[in-house]
């Protein structure tokens with residue numbers, strides 16, 4: 522944390538000093554050369570730039586949404602032919618959801634920083650955190666249930682229907698939950714900070730991610746969910762392209 526902040530402060534200072542130097546030496550140079558000379562160094566000069574705290578939260582939701590898609594496919598299989606579903610795929614998905622979603626994204630970021638700030642700010646968004654925490658806790662109960670039922674090599678037929686219902690209700694809850702956070706909570710949280718404070722939160726979230734997972738927490742989570750999707754035949758996105766809609770009466774010839 523201290524290292525990252527120090528490095529970034531140094532880069533900012535270098536960029537400001539660099540502007541003065543570049544201005545005094547750009548006479549007679551082409552606009553593109555001037556642009557290069559004025560470019561700050563570090564993250565801002567890297568392809569893709571810096572990941573902001575709100576972008577970080579939303580791309581974490583992307584990983585969790587892919588886990589929800591796995592749950593949806595699993596629930597369908599459980600209702601049709603439970604023996605066609607390897608419990609291992611559900612076990613791995615629930616473990617990923619617990620480590621990346623519940624213990625990190627929800628507990629270390631939302632419950633520690635975002636919800637308190639949104640509640641303190643007041644307004645319409647402040648009415649959400651209480652129920653969002655209830656949903657986090659209910660999600661944890663369901664995740665533990667999924668983990669318990671998928672420990673063995675086979676799913677019992679008795680449990681299949683109940684497990685499918687638990688997965689479906691979890692998916693419905695979390696789709697609503699993450700969509701409200703993306704459109705109401707995160708924008709409201711962003712409004713509580715100046716640009717400089719948001720920049721500090723970018724650093725803080727990056728540090729928490731590194732503490733929790735090492736250097737590549739997000740990338741590792743994406744790789745894990747990709748592998749789970751592969752094991753269930755979900756890798757090829759083309760299979761999810763919707764068919765053309767039926768022709769309407771107006772466009773049917775004759």
Ligand SMILES: [Fe+2]
Pocket residue numbers: 627631653657698702
């Ligand atoms: Fe949440």
Ligand SMILES: [Fe+2]
Pocket residue numbers: 582626627631699702
């Ligand atoms: Fe969230």
